[in-house]
Amino acid sequence: MQLEKDETQHAMNGPAADDAAVLFAELLEEYPYTEPKRGDIRQGTILWVGDDSVLMDVGAKRDAIVQRQDLNRLDESIIAGLEVGAELPVLVLRTAQKDDELIVSIKRGLEDQVWQTAQAAMDDKAxxxxxxxxxxxxxxxVDYEGLRGFVPSSHxxxxxxxxxxxREERKQELIGTEMPVQVIEVDRRRRRLVMSGRAAxxxxxxxxLQExxxxxxxxxxxxxxxxxxVFVNLDGVTGLVHISRLDWQRVDHPSELFxxxxxxxxxxxxxxxxxxxxxxxxxxxxxxxxxVLPTVHDVGEIIEGTVTNVVDFGIFVRIDVGVEGLVHNSELQPQQADAPFYAPAPGDTVRVRILRIDPDRQRLALSMRDIEPMWQVADDAEADAETEMTETEVTETEVTETESEPELDSEPVQPEADAQAETA
Known part of the structure; x- marks a missing residue:
């Protein structure tokens, strides 16, 4: 049994093994490898990861080496993913001639991938x-996946x-912010990548606008x-609210509201x-x-308003909610013989009674009959103020006299006390 094992081992290490090695070498020579050229982009598979270099299979007769200086230029996220079996694009820096090593760059390979992505983004207008x-x-x-893009100020x-x-101050403020852009020029040979915020x-x-x-x-x-x-930004588009559509009441300037x-x-x-x-x-x-009107005012209520227009059949009065009502001639205050002549004019403040509210037809009927006019209210208020002032003066006089009386009463007290003392 041992003899059979020894014979088998001898066969494996003998002429048969030599023949297999020769056959493998011949097959290797016959394999249709495309030898890499400088500048080629190859998809490589990591075979070994060292402290200062990485060994990769790039489909050539010789394994490729990624040197330390190239690894030092990679982002930490890429470094963390460097493990046996990982596939990455590489760019050929130096071909293997004679005893030279095949040198490739992961950094440049990834950049090439980004350039292709940038070209596709420009084609798609992304x-x-x-x-x-x-x-x-x-x-x-701007940073575009490790490449530096340029956005002209005009864009x-x-x-x-x-x-x-x-402009210079604003550019400095924009550093660190996110900016929507489109790729408008890709020149890989000159390493030129131009973006446009205006196009975006x-x-x-x-x-x-389509939404x-x-x-x-x-x-x-x-x-x-x-x-x-007022111009309004609606998530990237601008709309206009004309001054006539800002509010139901008259607006002299939009800055009054916004x-x-x-x-x-x-x-x-x-x-x-x-x-x-x-x-x-x-x-x-x-x-x-x-x-709003029916919710804040009732029929029969007396309110103040401003005369806006005087016509043959009556006067128009604007009340607090912004609507105009009509005081028909038949509802004007009759002229009294002992009262001063008064004719309402635009801008005057008047007191009116609500007769009817018709929101559907937008009609408001008002009356000034049997209502104390504003001039009379003002006269009454002035008279009340004068009366109050007179009463105040009288009260102050009485208080003054009252405060002085004890001094007059005190004068005969001393003689009377002296007389009583003498009698005693």
Whole structure:
């Protein structure tokens, strides 16, 4: 039995083994290897990981080496993933000639992969959020998967309309922030990667416009105020609330109601996608004064209002909720013989009684009959004030006299006391 084992071992180590080695060498020579050339990108498999180098199979007759200086340039996340069996793209730095080693770079291989990704992103017009890592005279620098991208100042929306010192200060403030951009130029030979925030904003604006519909209720942030209305940012697109659609009551200037940064809710009245214009209506999402009126005032109630117009058949009066009511001529205060002549004029404050409220027809009937007019109320108030002042003066006089009486009474006390003393 032992003899058979010895014979088997001899056979394995003898001529048969030599023949197998020769056969393997011949097969290796016949295998259709494509020898790598400098600059080639190969997919490599890690065979061994050392402290200063990594050995990889890149499909060549000789294993490739990744040197320490290349490993030192890798991110920590990549270093952590370097283990036997891991596959990574590599770039051939030096081919194996004679006794030279085959040197490859993982760093350059990964960069090549990123360049390909950047090219695909440009072809697809993809929008991505990148971190601003620096700035120079011409614009901003952003990080794109380890590559440094350049965004010209003219392509940064946040720098629009800014000049000189203000622009430089704003660029510095943007460092560390996220910025939506599109790739607009890829030049791998010159290692040039150009991005555009303006193109990204335009692309996102187009997409956002497709999402919005007329009649939709939206909420945005006031970004600019003008004499004619308020511009509102709606997640990347801008809409306008015209001054006539800001409120049910008259607005002389939009700044009376809003300031930049305020949140505002409105209805989309119309969208012009070709011109990128959105018309908003804040009135549509706030209660109409005619809806509010019946909840705050009752028929028969006497209130104050302001005359807005005088016509042949009566006067129009605006009350506190912002609606105008009519005082028909038949409901005007009759002129009294002993009263001064009074004719209401625009701007006058008058007292009126509510006769009828019709929210559906938006009608408000008012009356000034049997109501003490404002001038009479003012006279009465003035008379009351004079009476109160007179009473105050009389009271003060009485108090003064009362305080002085004990001094007069005290004068005869001393003689009387002296007389009693003498009698005693």
């Amino acid at each position: 929008v991505m959020e990148l971190t601003v890592i620096g700035q120079n005279k011409g614009g901003l620098l 940064v929306p946040a720098l629009r309309y800014l000049r000189n010192d203000a 904003a335009r692309h996102m604006r187009s997409q956002r 919005l519909e007329a009649g939709q209720i939206v909420t945005g942030v006031v970004e600019n105020i003008t004499n004619f209305g 300031e930049a940064g305020d949140e505002i809710t409105a209805r989309i009245d119309s969208i012009d996608r070709d011109r990128g214009r959105i018309s908003l209506n804040r009135q549509a999402v706030t209660p109409s004064p005619w809806e």
